[in-house]
Amino acid sequence: MNIKLLQTLRNYNKDNFIKDIIAGIIIMAVSIPISMGYAQIAGLPAVYGLYGSVFPILVFGLFSTSPQFIFGVDAAPAALVGSALLTLNIEAGSDKTMAAVPVMTFFVALWLLAFYFMKAGKLVNYISAPVMGGFITGICTTIILMQIPKVMGGTSGTGEFFELAEHIYKTALNINMPSVIMGVIALVILFVSKKIMPKFPMAVVLMFVGTIFTISLPIRDWGIKTLNAVEPGLPKWRIPDFPAIPIQQTITISLSVAVVIMAETLLAENSFAQKNNYRINDNQEIFAFSLGNFMAAFTGCCPINGSVSRTAMGEQYQAKTQLTGIVAGFSMIVLLLCGTGFIGYLPIPILTAIVISALMGATEFDLAARLWKVSRTEFLIFMGAFLGVLLLGTINGVLIGIILSFTEMIIRTSKPSRCFLGIQPGHRHFRDLNEGSQIHAIEGVIIYRFSSNLFFGNIQVLQRDIEDSIKPDTKAVILDAGGVGSIDITAADRLAMLYKSLEDKGIRFYITEHIAKINEQLRTLGLGYMIEEGRVRRTIHIALKDMGIGRPYPLEGGVENEERSASRKRVDNKVQEFVWAYGAESEEQIEKQIVLQIQQLKKTGDMEKLFHGSWSHMDAFDEDEWLEHLEEHLKEIVNISGKDEKTIAERFEKHREEIHRRIRDEHPEMAERFKERRHVLDEHLKEKHPEVFKLIENLRENQN
Incomplete structure (x- = not known):
């Protein structure tokens, strides 16, 4: 398992410390309304959204290789679990829900662990930048549409575009103008501050101001909603009640949730990685997803996913490492132990404006505009993934984008x-x-x-x-x-x-x-x-x-x-060409060619043709190595030709001298290398056929 802990904190730059701390606190604060809302969508009490923002986010921070991505209770897994409860006729908020959801989460974690061992992370390599851009933009747009009714004084929407549009329309019929005014003003302040002082933590200031408003003004009487207060205390650890839900249905439901978590989070992580010029280990990320969901299962929470909105918020406030996520997790622990009363004073319109501002910064419509100019085909792929997520949901949007991407690749190739x-x-x-x-x-x-x-x-x-x-x-x-x-x-x-x-x-x-x-x-x-x-x-x-x-x-x-x-004349190195052509079988194939030459000698008796293989045009530099292979068959050649060993050996040596002379004339810079290799070949011949080597050695001594 080549798993590394705290990879993004190694060689930590102290200049990033304050930024990571501030971003972590802001992410904790922003997680409060998001997590509480999505926990309720999954059928759990709102406080379990805060529980899901403690240990899962801490464990993810320890194992993740992404310096900026944040884990937490998020829309897609919560919606899938909530709809699964409906199909199983389990009432939201009931004791049966409290038992069934952690079981689903446990099996989601098991599936993710299986994906890790299957190295499924490499599948992201086959997903193009237009697909990633369309996907992340589709998710951001979907969540923004979910949040808009909360600014208008209503509740968060669920589902895809048409359901969200219908919910926005119905909320608009009973719109609360003080809530809209507060939300719009907060949104304008955030946009302006992002332009003129992007490093200033305006979100923290707005939450503080919102709390002062709640304490000093009758904003609840004006119809402006605040978060519900929750009971103080940390989540309790317990083993899931596995018999609470049929195992076959659990496996099926959890598989679909695990696929969504893996696909959505990896795509989003890679999108941020490409935009900010760093690399992540896709497979270790899946391992971190699995451990985070095991933590959620043992604390009674719904499945946990990578959060685009929290990550976008961290990016806005210049978070540089996973210290941000760890700070967010520990800040949530402090809040649950000491500050749950504070939660009830946070105005929902301001918190919603903070989320919308971060999400709008994470959209990639600029990429779409660039693709329109550069490649209409890739623009259509972007729009396919974007509209797929927006109209048909996360997993369908991903599938549409992948299909379009592969189709475009096949057309191109x-x-x-x-x-x-x-x-x-x-x-x-x-x-x-x-x-x-x-x-x-x-x-x-x-x-x-x-x-x-x-x-x-x-x-x-x-x-x-x-x-x-x-x-x-x-x-x-x-x-x-x-x-x-x-x-x-x-x-x-x-x-x-x-x-x-x-x-x-x-x-x-x-x-x-x-x-x-x-x-x-x-x-x-x-x-x-x-x-x-x-x-x-x-x-x-x-x-x-x-x-x-x-x-x-x-x-x-x-x-x-x-x-x-x-x-100088080009050297066509035939023996090296054999190695290139036959790889590990090259020695066997050279020997095969030698055998063919010897068979030809039997038919023709022509000794001259013996020195030219069926692969013609062997030049001087490697003829010597070819001769070494021929010399190993000296006795067989003697028997076929009817000549004595000394005559044949002399012929070999004469041919070798000719080769050496050609190399000296045509490639003098290689002559010394030829001598060195001649020694290596002689040693090889001596080892395999000592009697032939002795004969050759005697001939050389006599010539000298």
């Missing part, structure tokens, strides 16, 4: 960047033919670059592009697969069909420039024969050389092409 390559006379590098008239195709060769993973959605594009480009004089097609990171089975089958179709027309088909992992996939997918037949090469240059086309390459239209640089 099914139309990848691709081009045909040529070369500019006098230059070495291949470039897009459309770059300009000075780029020319190589005569009789089509070089095609495909910059995407190959899968069922785009293989037809590749196949059509290549087939449509074939001309009567085409001798070969070279696929530059440098941008290909994976191949699925559909693409592999179509590549096999294309390979055979081109072969039937007498056209060679090569795959080049890709990473070695692709070769493993080709073998696994049944295309290993392409490697064995030498049609999978490391570079375009080697593929051309395999066809017998060398520099300067002949260009279409009779364009002259002379090399401008006097650079």
Whole structure:
């Protein structure tokens, strides 16, 4: 389990201490009306919302890797639990509710723990920024709509947009103007102070002023509501009453709640992380969610979720670490022990204005405006996630956004960047033919670059592009697969069909420039024969050389092409190419090629062909290693050729001297490296075939 405690408090910057303390106290105060309201939505007494803002938030602060995200009783889990109680015919506030809700919370914590062990956090990596932005904006807008009736003198709304709109309309019919005036003035003050003095804790001042108003003015007589006072004391610890609710229904309900908590909180956490340029450990976050909900279950609370509104408030007042959450938790303990009477003096319109102000700052409509200018497709994805959350609820909004995101990704990858390559006379590098008239195709060769993973959605594009480009004089097609990171089975089958179709027309088909992992996939997918037949090469240059086309390459239209640089001859390292092509099987495949050469010797008796493998154009630098493999079969070669060991060994040494001379002439900087490697190869031969090594060693001594 690689779990780290207090990760955001390591190497703590003392300059952040005051900010974290102030933000923690403000978050505690803001949590009072939010938590109490959502606890009642979940069917529990209001005080259990405050209980849920103690131990769960403290434990989350210890284990979270997010420096700013806050845990607490929140809308989505509370609403899901409340609706589940209705379907189970359990009356809100009853003893049965008090027993059933902690059981649901316990199983939510178990599911989250299971998600942690399944490493489900990585799923967030597949959710795009437009989805995250639309999601967080949808949640903020939904909660704002829930809060608006409280400013008007009514109660918090529940449900999705149309239910919330209906509730706002009904509340407006009995609107309380003093409440609206207080709420609007508080909201204006918060907006103005955020602009002119963003670091000033105006929310604390407004709560203090609101308390003074309640004490000194008859605001209750004016119809302005205040919070209900609660009994002092901390929550009591107890084991949930598991028989209180049927286990099958508990598992089903808790699974849906756990999925919502994981998806909503991780998305919101990642959204804040991206905006503020830090990283979180998604999987450890799920572990922190689980522990927080275990704390809630054992103190009788409803499931706990990450809170966008509290986090936005902390961001507004420059909270920097989880010390903010820990301070909020301990502040709530002090409040429950000593200050519950104070709660009854807090005007709801002012508290609601504080929440709305923070949520409006957390919306990402600016991202939507940017996407509208940059990418209409991603703008639609943003709006899909936003409207999905707003109209259909959290989890449905997430699913809509993910579906849109994946659909857009498939559409994009099914139309990848691709081009045909040529070369500019006098230059070495291949470039897009459309770059300009000075780029020319190589005569009789089509070089095609495909910059995407190959899968069922785009293989037809590749196949059509290549087939449509074939001309009567085409001798070969070279696929530059440098941008290909994976191949699925559909693409592999179509590549096999294309390979055979081109072969039937007498056209060679090569795959080049890709990473070695692709070769493993080709073998696994049944295309290993392409490697064995030498049609999978490391570079375009080697593929051309395999066809017998060398520099300067002949260009279409009779364009002259002379090399401008006097650079040394390129080294095509064949043994390294085998390692690239075959990976862990390279030694076995080299040996296989040697066996094929020896079999050819049996048929032809031509010793010269023995020094050239079926993968043609092996240059000097690695011929020596190839010879070392051949030397291991010295006795077998002697038996086939009918010549004595000394004659064959002398032939090997003569060929090796030729190689050494070529390296000295063409690559003098590598000559010393050749000697060092020769020593390594000799040791290898001595270990595996001491009798052959002794013969070679004697020959060298006699020559000297």
